[in-house]
Amino acid sequence: MMINFFASLELMWKGMAAIFVVIIAIYIIVNIMQNLGSPYCDEEN
Amino acid sequence: MEFLVEGILAITWKQVFMYIIGAILIYLAIKKNLEPSLLLPMGFGAILVNIPFSGVLNQTMPGIGEVTGIIDWLFEVGIEKSEAMPILLFVGIGAMIDFGPLLANPKLLLFGAAAQFGIFATITVATLLGFNLTDAASIGIIGAADGPTSILVSQILGSNYIGPIAVAAYSYMALVPIIQPIAIKLVTTKKERAIRMKYNPKSVTKRTKILFPIIVTIIAGLVAPASIALVGFLMFGNLVRECGVLNSLSDTAQNALVNLITLLLGLTISASMQAETFVSLQTFLIMALGLLAFIFDTMAGVIFAKILNLFSKEKVNPMVGAAGISAFPMSARVVQKMGLEADSQNHLLMHAVGANVSGQIASVVAGGVIISLIPKLL
Numbered sequence: 001m002m003i004n005f006f007a008s009l010e011l012m013w014k015g016m017a018a019i020f021v022v023i024i025a026i027y028i029i030v031n032i033m034q035n036l037g038s039p040y041c042d043e044e045n
Numbered sequence: 046m047e048f049l050v051e052g053i054l055a056i057t058w059k060q061v062f063m064y065i066i067g068a069i070l071i072y073l074a075i076k077k078n079l080e081p082s083l084l085l086p087m088g089f090g091a092i093l094v095n096i097p098f099s100g101v102l103n104q105t106m107p108g109i110g111e112v113t114g115i116i117d118w119l120f121e122v123g124i125e126k127s128e129a130m131p132i133l134l135f136v137g138i139g140a141m142i143d144f145g146p147l148l149a150n151p152k153l154l155l156f157g158a159a160a161q162f163g164i165f166a167t168i169t170v171a172t173l174l175g176f177n178l179t180d181a182a183s184i185g186i187i188g189a190a191d192g193p194t195s196i197l198v199s200q201i202l203g204s205n206y207i208g209p210i211a212v213a214a215y216s217y218m219a220l221v222p223i224i225q226p227i228a229i230k231l232v233t234t235k236k237e238r239a240i241r242m243k244y245n246p247k248s249v250t251k252r253t254k255i256l257f258p259i260i261v262t263i264i265a266g267l268v269a270p271a272s273i274a275l276v277g278f279l280m281f282g283n284l285v286r287e288c289g290v291l292n293s294l295s296d297t298a299q300n301a302l303v304n305l306i307t308l309l310l311g312l313t314i315s316a317s318m319q320a321e322t323f324v325s326l327q328t329f330l331i332m333a334l335g336l337l338a339f340i341f342d343t344m345a346g347v348i349f350a351k352i353l354n355l356f357s358k359e360k361v362n363p364m365v366g367a368a369g370i371s372a373f374p375m376s377a378r379v380v381q382k383m384g385l386e387a388d389s390q391n392h393l394l395m396h397a398v399g400a401n402v403s404g405q406i407a408s409v410v411a412g413g414v415i416i417s418l419i420p421k422l423l
Contacts, residue, residue: 012165
């Protein structure tokens with residue numbers, strides 16, 4: 001049981017780290033895309 | 046004439062219990078309107094598969110031999126062999142989602158990530174209750190608040206509890222309007238719930254909306270390749286929606302495809318609701334852990350928002366963090382309603398919707414990450 005418990009803790013920090021890496025990478029790219037987007041062409045709110 | 050009573054004599058108390066479970070699911074679907082498209086087929090399926098010598102399951106008939114049952118066949122082909130049903134369902138879900146509110150305020154993406162903490166916290170609790178790591182991970186993923194992801198992950202990890210996990214995932218999704226307010230109130234004050242947020246969305250270009258699903262697929266695929274089936278099909282559906290040249294396909298994905306798969310998925314899942322395996326202490330533990338996962342998710346999102354508030358000038362209403370789960374749009378509606386209860390002019394809906402769709406992305410990424418990591422930890 002304790003082996004599974006420690007493995008779950010490892011899963012927790014690695015899993016959360018991976019999710020945040022993916023989300024932050026998406027966040028950065030979306031921000032860049034949004035800032036590059038011209039407000040005058042092909043707009044859609 | 047013995048054959049006329051063979052079925053009646055073969056009924057066990059566990060099967061009778063499953064009829065009651067089936068009836069409750071049908072009642073909740075019809076009377077309470079809780080996820081009727083899933084709970085009704087699952088409830089009816091629970092009765093179908095628990096009729097003694099049920100013809101919907103594989104069985105050996107004297108003098109004939111092996112006979113294939115339709116529900117066993119659907120389960121084998123649609124879920125066990127390829128996970129086709131939950132994955133194809135994602136195409137439709139992707140086509141339904143408008144990422145506009147999220148793209149207009151990308152900061153909301155972070156709440157989706159934070160709210161996935163409940164999955165991992167529940168996995169840890171499950172291991173302490175004696176579940177092995179694969180079963181614990183399959184149970185924890187109920188906290189993704191995303192039925193297809195729960196089914197897919199538990200199937201890929203080879204969990205023995207796919208039936209209870211599916212029932213818990215869909216039941217609690219339907220119960221979000223009851224579960225989340227309680228969890229939110231446990232970790233917020235009325236003053237915090239009354240925090241107003243300005244809504245100044247950036248305009249979102251069509252180019253951004255088209256590039257978004259492609260970029261998310263590439264990033265998620267590179268970091269967690271196992272998530273690509275989930276994320277890729279979700280984002281493919283969204284690309285079909287946003288590209289503007291496949292309106293007919295988008296419409297089919299959002300309606301015909303989703304309805305067809307949902308119709309079959311509920312019945313198919315009932316293959317794993319056979320009394321002998323379903324009626325056990327583990328099932329009750331899984332139901333309890335599923336509830337815990339939803340509570341942990343909600344609290345994690347709220348607490349993350351509170352932590353962000355410590356470092357930012359413009360305060361976020363912590364309840365928006367609670368909307369970072371995948372249960373769309375129930376979770377966003379809960380936050381909007383609670384915001385209005387705390388302050389009648391406090392409209393949080395658009396922020397909550399953004400966090401909610403972020404939760405949909407983060408939950409499928411979480412599913413993929415778990416599938417990637419578990420084999421390395423065994």
